[in-house]
Amino acid sequence: MSALPSAAPRLRSHSAIPALALASLGLGLAAIINPGLVSPAGLIGWSTSQLGLWAAVLAQTVVLVGRGIDLSTGAAVSLVNVVAIALFGLGWPLWLVLPTALLTGTVIGLANGLLIAVLKINALLATFAMSFVLLGLSLQIQPAPGGMAPIGAVTMMNGSSLGVPNALVALLALVALWQVLARTRFMLLLRGTGSDPQRAFNSGVPVLRTRLCAYILAGLFCGLSGIFVTLTIGAGDPLIGQPYTLLTIAGAVIGGVALMGGSGSGIGAILGSMFIGITGELALGIGLSPFYQQFIVGTVLLCGLAGVVLLRRSIDRTEDARIALTLSTIRRGEAA
Amino acid sequence: MNEAKTSGPIPSEGQAGTFRTLLLFPHAGSFTIIAGLALTGFVINPAFLSATNLWSVLSIAAMLSIASAGQTLVILSGNQGIDLSVGTIMTCAALLVSGIGGTSDGALAPAVAAALILGAAIGLLNGLGVQVLRLYPLIMTLGVSFAVEGLGLVYAQARAPSMPGRFIETLGVGRFWGVPWIVIVAAGLAIALTLLLRYSRYGRMLYFVGSNIRAARAAGVPTARVVIGAYMASGILSALAGVVLFGFAGSVNLSLGAPYTMMSVAAAVIGGASLSGGQGSFAGTVLGAIIFTLLTNLLITLGFSPALRYIASGLVLFAVLLATSRETS
Amino acid sequence: MALRLQNISKIYGPVRALDDVSLTVEPGECRALYGGNGSGKSTTARIVSGAVAPSGGQVKIDGQFLGTALPRRARMLGIGITFQELSLLSDLSVAENVVIGDAPRHFGLFTDRRRLYADARRHLAEIGLEHFCGVKANALQTGEKYLVELAKALYLKPRYIVIDELTTTLHASEVDIFAQLLDRHLADGGGALFVSHRLNELRRFCSTITVLHNGRRVADERLEAVSDADLVGWAGGRSSASVATANRSAATDRPTAVKIDNLRLGRREASLQLSFAAGEIAGLGGLPDQGQKVLLRILAGLTRPATEPDISVAGKRPILGAATDAAGAGIVFVSGDRDETVFAARSIRENMLAPFVARGADRPNDASLAAALSLLSTRYAGLDMPMSSLSGGNQQKVLIARCILADPALLVAEDPTKGIDVAARADVHRLFRDLAAKGTTILVTSSDDLELADLCDRVLVMDDGAVVADLDRATGGLSAQAIVSAYMKQEKAA
Structure with missing residues (x-):
């Protein structure tokens, strides 16, 4: 009997595996087709271009796990970007701009949270409306790309330490941050809320507070993403984050985050968005005209989505069958 | 009253119910908002209610209604149904008509046929992904729209965009006895879709599927066909909307239809469609489109910059959502 | 010291689901709540659990008012409830489900997984499901789910437990496990409100009974003093005697x-x-x-x-x-x-x-x-x-x-x-x-x-x-x- 408990381990640990496989495969292929990508300069270039997306996908993941969705992620990142650049323009020092930028993201998250958790507006529509407001604010602050971030900080963000690009160091920090988050009581309550809000409420979970926190946390990650974007490109652009909304949702889903809430890991989501990011490199690497790039990326993305969902379903089915078998063994063992 | 022993309808409550239905004019809320917006516009600038401005608002709303027709069907089909490929299909249909038909009316029929077939094919792809692969509609239609947009890019680079031919131009901006053709088309579509949804077997099954897909299956409704049908209809209607939009805008570019994806969702939802499915009507969507258009028009009248207009329309959308789409839990 | 419902009423639109219902559950007492469909049994259970707010009246738990309708507050005041439609969260493990109301933690912020699983295992052992700790809740069979629902309700050691139609879905051997847990809860000085349609179960577990009909309390008796026929009559139902089937052809x-x-x-x-x-x-x-x-x-x-x-x-x-x-x-x-x-x-x-x-x-x-x-x-x-x-x-x-x-x-x-x-x-x-x-x-x-x-x-x-x-x-x-x-x-x- 003592062996049985381990036969029924914690589940869903496998949900990020397809994304890991896809991301490694993509990276490997890209490295073969375009060896320049794995050169120090290539790695810096690629990782800095993706860092903002990696932070933003964590924002989307937190919200998705709580059975929400955020269609304002991209607009929030853009707003943080133009706010930071505007403050730099006013002569604010770096140590004051960064917390203010984070605060901006957090306030956006709080606003989303209030609308969705407290005023109970459908998350899809509330964040859709929010994206309009944020876009308008960004355009009002800075109608066209421009401005400059302090050159020192930008150089550092685009540099490397001990041969490792600083953007990858930041990625490691993001991963560590997620791991800490995953161990909090909040995350347990969030998974419960995402699994079934009504039942979670009946179970004594503070559903309202948990959902509110999820959006605030997402805002914080958007703030981080906005800071990364600002420091990697060194300028402001009111439309810079626009593709992020869709890319973060797709990345999270490929990374094994359940759209219906309840489960998902930030690591998987980052791997999923890495796969999306690498597809573009691949299309360029094989020398296709840029006109074909989106079609190729879109088709691969679609196949990736379909593939991951189907793969996950079949893995789940085998896993469920295995668990059912284990459980019936246990049941029989007890009946005897 | 004794529950177990009382059988049959309860007369008093039944009559009260009928009475209440009579009092509650359908879409009373939407009409109130429309009246409110129109009145506000009139107070700010009396020209807001001039015939010119009203026909302009109605034409824009008609365009949005046509673009929201497919979206309404998909949202009605329920189970998180949403079609984020509406705008992309519209753009591609316009590109195709421009590419095949050119400026003459000679190749109009094959051009429009090609656009509708393209719409049907994309809709079928969406439907198969949602129903067979069981991908979430949001994700499936999003991915499809991304890929199709790329396809449009590839197609567009090969040829210079043309102006629409006479027929399509008339459809978009022409008038018939002073009434814009686009309004007539939208009205015709509204009548046809309302008849379809209310009285046809397909329409009733669509409501069943949207209301509870498991119960629909248990009652013998061919759920897969109904759902795939909704996405295909959405593809075809969006392609049709793209053809009309080509005439309405007078030219075609790669982001021509893009704003219509989310505006169509907004119109349907403002018009009372529930994103959980099974509730709503196309008449509601048309009213939603009118509200959305009036609002934007009002903001322009107020002299808002595009940036402020974005903010204001976002805020008003919040207000409408607060009034109509609060989730009860 | 008792669970008291005082003049509770609940109005849903034009429907009066509960009308001036009062009842008391003393420590050590298992009270049956009996009635037909729509009589207000489940509404009563939900009001006690804090899931639904009453339109009038008060719930008093050992002298403290429940006040706002919040399941968390009801739990804190010592109410445990099993929901007829279950409250298990399918994406969480069985152990996480049992403890979610108050999961063990480090520094107040982090989940203490070791203690969480140890605690849950101890609780699940009482229903014979200790080996199912790490399994997703939706992998369980129906009866097992209801037992876990019971373990979850008992996890915070409630003073009073509300059992809403739990046994209807249990198999005989599972009902025995349930009976053991209920007996222990009562012996420890806890009280229980047992909602069921089944007379034989009411008689097996309960000592007192409150009968509801159309949202009103129509009887409040010691169970041994009343016959089944009385109960069915009070609940407003007809005789449950089976229709003769002998004259049908083979x-x-x-x-x-x-x-x-x-x-x-x-x-x-x-x-x-x-x-x-x-x-x-x-x-x-x-x-x-x-x-x-x-x-x-x-x-x-x-x-x-x-x-x-x-x-x-x-x-x-x-x-x-x-x-x-x-x-x-x-x-x-x-x-x-x-x-x-x-x-x-x-x-x-x-x-x-x-x-x-x-x-x-x-x-x-x-x-x-x-x-x-x-x-x-x-x-x-x-x-x-x-x-x-x-x-x-x-x-x-x-x-x-x-x-x-x-x-x-x-x-x-x-x-x-x-x-x-x-x-x-x-x-x-x-x-x-x-x-x-x-x-x-x-x-x-x-x-x-x-x-x-x-x-x-x-x-x-x-x-x-x-x-x-x-x-x-x-x-x-x-x-x-x-x-x-x-x-x-x-x-x-x-």
Whole structure:
């Protein structure tokens, strides 16, 4: 009997595996087709271009796990970007701009949270409306790309330490941050809320507070993403984050985050968005005209989505069958 | 009253119910908002209610209604149904008509046929992904729209965009006895879709599927066909909307239809469609489109910059959502 | 020191669900809350748990007012509740589910996983499910889920526990586990409010009883002082005495209508071969989840069988796994799980017409709809009212009335009387017999062996996808005891 408990381990640990496989495969292929990508300069270039997306996908993941969705992620990142650049323009020092930028993201998250958790507006529509407001604010602050971030900080963000690009160091920090988050009581309550809000409420979970926190946390990650974007490109652009909304949702889903809430890991989501990011490199690497790039990326993305969902379903089915078998063994063992 | 022993309808409550239905004019809320917006516009600038401005608002709303027709069907089909490929299909249909038909009316029929077939094919792809692969509609239609947009890019680079031919131009901006053709088309579509949804077997099954897909299956409704049908209809209607939009805008570019994806969702939802499915009507969507258009028009009248207009329309959308789409839990 | 409900009322729109209801549960007391459908039992349970706010009155727990409706506050004041529709979260492990109300933590911020699993294991050991700690909650069987629901309610050591229709879905051995936990809770000075339809269970577990009817308290008695007939009378139901079935002709006289051959269920190697006569009411009994439901669902076209069986119904061979085709072959499905059968937002009329619309058949007019509904004494305000305006029992009656209109060759009924009161159950049984008399074959499952013995001409007891006993009324071999002993024998053999 003592062996049985381990036969029924914690589940869903496998949900990020397809994304890991896809991301490694993509990276490997890209490295073969375009060896320049794995050169120090290539790695810096690629990782800095993706860092903002990696932070933003964590924002989307937190919200998705709580059975929400955020269609304002991209607009929030853009707003943080133009706010930071505007403050730099006013002569604010770096140590004051960064917390203010984070605060901006957090306030956006709080606003989303209030609308969705407290005023109970459908998350899809509330964040859709929010994206309009944020876009308008960004355009009002800075109608066209421009401005400059302090050159020192930008150089550092685009540099490397001990041969490792600083953007990858930041990625490691993001991963560590997620791991800490995953161990909090909040995350347990969030998974419960995402699994079934009504039942979670009946179970004594503070559903309202948990959902509110999820959006605030997402805002914080958007703030981080906005800071990364600002420091990697060194300028402001009111439309810079626009593709992020869709890319973060797709990345999270490929990374094994359940759209219906309840489960998902930030690591998987980052791997999923890495796969999306690498597809573009691949299309360029094989020398296709840029006109074909989106079609190729879109088709691969679609196949990736379909593939991951189907793969996950079949893995789940085998896993469920295995668990059912284990459980019936246990049941029989007890009946005897 | 004794529950177990009382059988049959309860007369008093039944009559009260009928009475209440009579009092509650359908879409009373939407009409109130429309009246409110129109009145506000009139107070700010009396020209807001001039015939010119009203026909302009109605034409824009008609365009949005046509673009929201497919979206309404998909949202009605329920189970998180949403079609984020509406705008992309519209753009591609316009590109195709421009590419095949050119400026003459000679190749109009094959051009429009090609656009509708393209719409049907994309809709079928969406439907198969949602129903067979069981991908979430949001994700499936999003991915499809991304890929199709790329396809449009590839197609567009090969040829210079043309102006629409006479027929399509008339459809978009022409008038018939002073009434814009686009309004007539939208009205015709509204009548046809309302008849379809209310009285046809397909329409009733669509409501069943949207209301509870498991119960629909248990009652013998061919759920897969109904759902795939909704996405295909959405593809075809969006392609049709793209053809009309080509005439309405007078030219075609790669982001021509893009704003219509989310505006169509907004119109349907403002018009009372529930994103959980099974509730709503196309008449509601048309009213939603009118509200959305009036609002934007009002903001322009107020002299808002595009940036402020974005903010204001976002805020008003919040207000409408607060009034109509609060989730009860 | 007691759980007191003082003059509670609850108004939903025009409906007064509870009207000035008061009751008290003392420490060590198990009070039954009894009544028909829509009598307000579940509403009362929800108000005590903090899930629903009362429109008037107060809930007082050991002298403290519950105040705002918040399940968390009710828990803190010492209330534990099992929900009829469960509160288990399918994405969480069983252990996480048990402790979610107050999970052990480090520094107040982080989940202490080691202690969480240790605590949960200790609690689950009491219901014999300690090995299921790490499993996702939705991998459990129905009965196990309800036991975990109980463990979850007891985790915070509540002073008072509210048990809403928990035992209806439990198998006899699981009821025994439940009884042990309840006894310990009462012996420790806890109180319990036990909501159930089943008189034998009320008598087994409770000492006092409150009877509700139409939201009013109609009796408050010591249970030993009242007879079953009194209770049923108070609840407003009719006599639950079973209708005589002796004068019906034996199944052997009638032609075979449903033939099943070469059907394999579960992991069984051997295939099933079954046949049912026209007008026969056949029950599928046994322990839960032994293939009864899968068999029904395959017949209804809702589940595709793993192998290719031969199935014919009234000479037609429906395409397997296609519900549309099954409906075309005259097979109608009805289930006690209303999530799977009810279009809550649509009108009563549309709910009744759905199968006709789906088949493209002629639709019955309003008069025949109303006639079918009145056969079942259904209470409704009008055919235009949404289905959600009816109580659960009345919704179920609408669905059964729909079956009458379809005049099916085969009626497949999955626990059709789940959660409906004695009088409604008698109505449903009468209707099934009428249908059978007109030649419809009826296949039915039930979690209640007495119901099967009462209703059916023949009961097939199933175990792990095989039929282990075929009990026929004609030969006098059909009784609840016979059903129980047939599957208990299997239990011992396993």
